[in-house]
Amino acid sequence: MASVEFQNISKSFGAFVAVPDISFQIADGEFICLLGPSGCGKTTSLRMIAGLETPSSGRVMIGGRDVTYLHPKDRGISMVFQDYALYPHMNIADNIAYPLKVRGEQETRRHARAKEVADVLKIGDLLKRLPSQISGGQQQRTSLARALVYPSEVYLFDEPLSNLDAKLRLEARGFLNHLQRDMGMTAVYVTHDQAEAMALATRIAVMDKGRIVQFAPPIEIYRRPATTFVANFVGNPPMNLVPVEVSIGEGALLLRANGLQLAPIALTDVIAKAAKSGRMTLGVRPEHLRIAVAGDQNVVSGELFANENMGPESLVTLERGDNGRVTARIFTDDEIKVGTSVHLAFDARHITLFDDSGARIPAADER
C-alpha cells in the first residue's frame, strides 16, 4: 500500500482544459471517493494516477516516488475501467488471471486464484465463457475481479458498480468496504453515486469542472458542505437550497423569501459581512424537516407538489409560490393530498447559510 499525491496537476486536451490545477494528498490506507457530475474530470484524474494520461504540468507521486513519467506497469496499481476493457478473445478465467500471467504465475495457480475471487463476486460459474457471452453486470464484476486478483499499491476504481442491480451493488459495496478494512487498501474510487461515496470513503473529493471543491470526510461533507454545489450534490435527496433576501435589523439577521417564516439569526462578524450583498442561500436538509405544529419558529409553507412513499418514510415536496420547491423526508402515515397547503418546520441549528457567491458561512458556534 502506498500514498498518492498530486502536485499542481493540470491537464489539457488541445485547447480544452479538462483539469486546471489540482493538488491533494492521499495517505497510505485511505479510501478516497471522487464525486462529481459527468465530465468534471474524474476519469482524467484517475488516468493520470494510472499513467495512461500524462499531465500537462505538475507531478504525480506514489509512495513518495515521482511517477509522473513512469509506465503504468511500473506503478504498482490496478484499475477497474469505466468501460470494463475485458479482453474479448480470452475467457473469463483468463481475463481475471491475466495480471498474474504477466507476473509469471503458473497456470494452475493463477486459475485457482481467479476462481477464488470470481466466487466472491458470484461469477464463479461463468469462467469458461467469453466476455461477449455474459451480461453487462457480470462483465463489470469480471473487471472488478481482475483488479482485485493481485495485491497492488493503489487501487483505482472508475465507477466499478455502476451497472449492477441494487442488491448486487450493495453486496459488492459491502465486499469492498470489508476489503478496505481488512487489508487497508489505498484506493481512489470514482462514482456518481453519493450514497456509495458516503458508505465507502474515508474522505470524499467533490469535483466540479476539473477542480476539487471540497476534500473532507463524508460526515464533514454532509454536515458542512463548503459550497451550494457540494450541498446540492450530497444527500438523498440533496439539501434544499432557498435563495433569500437578507437584511440586518435589531442586531440580528432577517431572511425573506416566498413562503418562508424564519426567526432572526444571531449576527456574527462573518454573517454581517456576507449580509452586505443583500442575498444569501438558505440550506436545510430534507431529513431535518418535519410537519409544522403551532408554535414552530422556522416554517416553510406551500402547496403539496408530490408525495412519494419510500416505505418507512415519505418524500414530501411542496412548492413555494413561483420560486422553487422544498423536499422533506418525513415519517408519516398521513395521506396528504396534492394541492393542499403544507407547513414544514425545522430547527435553527439545522440551518446552513451560503453567501452570495455560494460559499458556506461558518455558523456562530464554529471558530
Added chain:
Amino acid sequence: MRKAPNIFMRRTVFSAAATFLGTVFALPLVWFVFAPFNARAELGLAIPSPFTLSNFATVFQNTFAMQALLNSLIQAAGGVVLVGAAATLAAYALSRSPIPGKGAVTYILLLFSSVVSGSAAMVPIFLIISAAGLIDTHLAVILVFAGGLLPTAMFILRDFIDAIPRSYEESAMVAGASPLQAFFDVALPVIRPGIVVVLVWAFVNIWGSFLIPFILLRSDKLMPASVAIYSFYSEAGTPIVTLLAAYSLIYSLPVVALYLFVNWKFGFRFFGGIKS
C-alpha cells in the same frame, strides 16, 4: 389489397431480370467447371461426355507447369508474410503513437502505392532491381509486391486498429504488461480479423498478377503460374483449350481453399468486453 397484382407484376419482372443477369455471369463459371473434364473442350459450352480426367493427367506431367504453381506459392507466401508483418507493425504504430503528421504520411504512401505497383513504374522498378542485382530471383518479385501492397495494407489496417478502443491495451498495461506484452497478448488477437483480411487480399493480388514476375524473371524454373499459363498455347498462338481449362481450375483452387479456410477459422469478429 388492390395493389396485389401490381406487386406481383413487379416481382415477376424483377425476377426475370435478375435471372438473366445471373445467367450471363454464371455461364463462364459453368464453362470453367465443365471444360477441364472434357477431352474435346472448345470455347463453347458443352457437358463433358465422356467425363474424363485426362486433361489433368497431361497437366500434371508438365513439369514446367507444376514448378510454376510452386513458384507462385513461394512468391505469394513470401509477399504475404512480408506485407502482413510490416503492415501490422506500421499500422499499429500509426494508430497508437502520437507521431505528429502521421495522417499525412499514410495518405502520401497511399498515393504512391498506386504508382509503384502500376505499369507506369515498371521501367524504374526494373532499373532498381537490376542495380540491386536481384533480376531473376524470387526475392525481386516478393519485394516489389510487398512495396506495392504495403501502403494500402497499412491504410486498411490502420483504419481497423483506429476503431479498436485503446482501453484493451491500457488495461493490460495497468495490469503489469509491457507495451510488447500488451501488443502480443491483447492487441494482436483483437486485430487479427483485420490482419487476416489484409493477408487474403495480398495473397489474391500476388497470386493473380502477371506483369511484375513476367518482367523481373527470366528463367523458366522461376516463373509463377500466371505466366506459365502461356505455355498452353500452340506455336501458332492458339490456346490449347483442354489443358488451359484444367490448369486454370488447379490454379484457382488455392484461392478458393484459402477463402474457405479463412472463413472457417477466422470468419468471425471478436467483440464484447467493452461497455458500449
